[in-house]
Amino acid sequence: xxxxxxxxxxxxxxxxxxxxxxxxxxxxxxxxxxxxxxxxxxxxxxxxxxxxxxxxxxxxxxxxxxxxxxxxxxxxxxxxxxxxxxxxxxxxxxxxxxxxxxxxxxxxxxxxxxxxxxxxxxxxxxxxxxxxxxxxxxxxxxxxxxxxxxxxxxxxxxxxxxxxxxxxxxxxxxxxxxxxxxxxxxxxxxxxxxxxxxxxxxxxxxxxxxxxxxxxxxxxxxxxxxxxxxxxxxxxxxxxxxxxxxxxxxxxxxxxxxxxxxxxxxxxxxxxxxxxxxxxxxxxxxxxxxxxxxxxxxxxxxxxxxxxxxxxxxxxxxxxxxxxxxxxxxxxxxxxxxxxxxxxxxxxxxxxxxxxxxxxxxxxx
Ligand code: NAD
Ligand code: IPM
Ligand code: MN
Numbered sequence: 001x002x003x004x005x006x007x008x009x010x011x012x013x014x015x016x017x018x019x020x021x022x023x024x025x026x027x028x029x030x031x032x033x034x035x036x037x038x039x040x041x042x043x044x045x046x047x048x049x050x051x052x053x054x055x056x057x058x059x060x061x062x063x064x065x066x067x068x069x070x071x072x073x074x075x076x077x078x079x080x081x082x083x084x085x086x087x088x089x090x091x092x093x094x095x096x097x098x099x100x101x102x103x104x105x106x107x108x109x110x111x112x113x114x115x116x117x118x119x120x121x122x123x124x125x126x127x128x129x130x131x132x133x134x135x136x137x138x139x140x141x142x143x144x145x146x147x148x149x150x151x152x153x154x155x156x157x158x159x160x161x162x163x164x165x166x167x168x169x170x171x172x173x174x175x176x177x178x179x180x181x182x183x184x185x186x187x188x189x190x191x192x193x194x195x196x197x198x199x200x201x202x203x204x205x206x207x208x209x210x211x212x213x214x215x216x217x218x219x220x221x222x223x224x225x226x227x228x229x230x231x232x233x234x235x236x237x238x239x240x241x242x243x244x245x246x247x248x249x250x251x252x253x254x255x256x257x258x259x260x261x262x263x264x265x266x267x268x269x270x271x272x273x274x275x276x277x278x279x280x281x282x283x284x285x286x287x288x289x290x291x292x293x294x295x296x297x298x299x300x301x302x303x304x305x306x307x308x309x310x311x312x313x314x315x316x317x318x319x320x321x322x323x324x325x326x327x328x329x330x331x332x333x334x335x336x337x338x339x340x341x342x343x344x345x346x347x348x349x350x351x352x353x354x355x356x357x358x359x360x361x362x363x364x365x
Contacts, residue, residue: 003036004310007068007275011091012046013284014294014343015074021296021347022072022303025319028351029307033315040068045091047078056090062098066274070306071095073279074299078286089141092279096134099274101267102165103172104132104246105305106281108253108263113328114337118230118256126257128236131173132246134267136165137197139243159197161242166201170208172270173240177215180237185209187219188241188249201242226252250281259336261295262327264302266309278306295334296347297323322353 006026010019023039030037042065043049044057056076058064065071076091077084095101110116110126118126143157177185187205191198202219209217220228222245228235229252241249254263263281280298288294301323308316326332332349333339341349 003038004070005038005040005068006306007065007071008039008041009045009065009071010041010074011076011284012078012087013075013286013289014282015046015076015284017289017292017294017343018280018296018299018347019072019074021343021350022074022299024347024351025300025322025354026072026303026307028354029303029315029319032355032357033312033318035307035312035315039072045073045076047081047087050082050087050090056087057094066099068275069310070275071277072303072306073277075280075282075284077284080286093139095277096267099267099269099277100135100271101269101274101276102133102135102168103266103268103270104130104134104250105176105266105268106130106132106246106250106253106263107301107305108250108257110257111262111324111327114258114333116256116258118233121233121256126233126253128233128253129176129238130246130250130253131169131176131238131240132250133165133169133241133243134246135243136160136162137243159194161197161200163204166204167208170204170240173238174208174212174215174217177217177238178212182237183215184237185215185217186225186236186239187217188222188225188239188245189219190222190245192221197242205240222248225249229253229256254281259295260298261334261336262297262301262323264298264305266302266305268309276306276309278302278309292342292344293335294343295336296343297327297334297350300347300350318354318357319350322350322357325353326350 010016050056077087107129110123112123138159140158140160146154189198189202191202251260254260260282265279265281267277269276304316304319326349331340334341334346
């Protein structure tokens with residue numbers, strides 16, 4: 001097997017607690033499936049690094065992690081020490097842009113045995129992907145503040161949608177939809193109120209859909225779309241959205257599956273000219289950091305997405321199966337899922353299940 005080099009950045013808060021569990025499971029998978037993986041850990045993209053160096057990243061960060069096969073990321077942000085927009089634009093958002101990770105792929109799945117906060121929902125009822133545009137849109141640094149400190153103070157921030165930027169995320173989403181059994185796509189819009197960029201988005205969706213006659217598609221304004229996430233989640237298969245709408249939908253979706261703590265995220269550069277980055281959807285969770293109770297599943301599932309992306313589908317599937325097996329057992333789930341386990345107990349149980357799963361996988365198909 002060819003050697004994989006992974007850049008590991010734990011970051012802040014519970015990032016430092018869930019990352020060891022992610023690595024534990026990846027090491028178990030490597031052992032069982034004979035993968036040669038090297039993990040290089042980096043201290044930057046954290047408030048403690050910032051406190052020491054006055055910046056979130058070293059000047060040569062691109063050289064340090066740009067040559068790796070992928071980046072395995074925890075979470076960043078510690079608002080008590082450093083303003084969020086400073087830490088985020090100084091690290092994670094920079095990675096996404098500079099490495100052109102224009103797809104943010106976020107699966108949403110109700111797992112067997114896990115209670116949904118939505119009454120009567122069972123696995124299969126909630127099982128879709130949020131495909132979030134990840135490099136432009138509402139997340140722009142174009143704008144400014146005028147008449148600062150006076151009563152005439154005005155702030156302006158522009159939304160940027162380029163044809164290349166919109167078309168490439170739509171193409172990815174339609175391609176993904178085409179490969180799923182349901183062949184269905186939903187577009188998130190707000191072209192009634194946001195009267196320039198969102199009608200443009202709709203126009204590009206319509207144009208792209210013509211290339212995918214086999215994919216059925218619909219669109220909803222973001223307000224009612226959030227309502228349908230809660231009331232009719234079974235409607236969704238692939239949901240494509242702009243940067244901000246995708247951000248919101250990718251917390252709401254997982255919340256409907258019990259917790260945002262299990263949700264993974266692939267920040268993907270499909271061309272492969274720079275490494276892709278895999279992380280949980282959640283953040284550094286200052287409110288529970290340091291207690292050892294964070295759910296490690298988002299981090300672990302992100303590790304599975306990373307292996308899948310790097311061509312190790314069998315090892316990735318084994319991790320997802322192990323997650324399902326462990327989440328079905330209340331004593332092994334963390335508290336956000338009504339369980340009893342701490343971070344390490346849950347992570348170790350999944351690693352254990354991965355180690356055992358290889359025996360099944362070794363049976364010739
Ligand atoms: P958050 O995702 O950190 O936490 C939101 C809520 O969910 C909290 O109550 C938290 O305890 C809970 N939660 C999150 N992950 C959990 C887990 N694995 N297990 C159990 N409970 C979990 O969002 P926030 O509070 O809005 O942000 C906190 C910090 O994280 C901020 O600095 C924010 O900017 C940053 N953030 C970073 C990322 C990222 O690195 N990708 C994502 C979101 C937020
Ligand atoms: C996420 C996070 C980030 C985002 C924040 C921390 C900037 O919420 O990864 O979903 O909005 O993309
Ligand atoms: Mn988010």
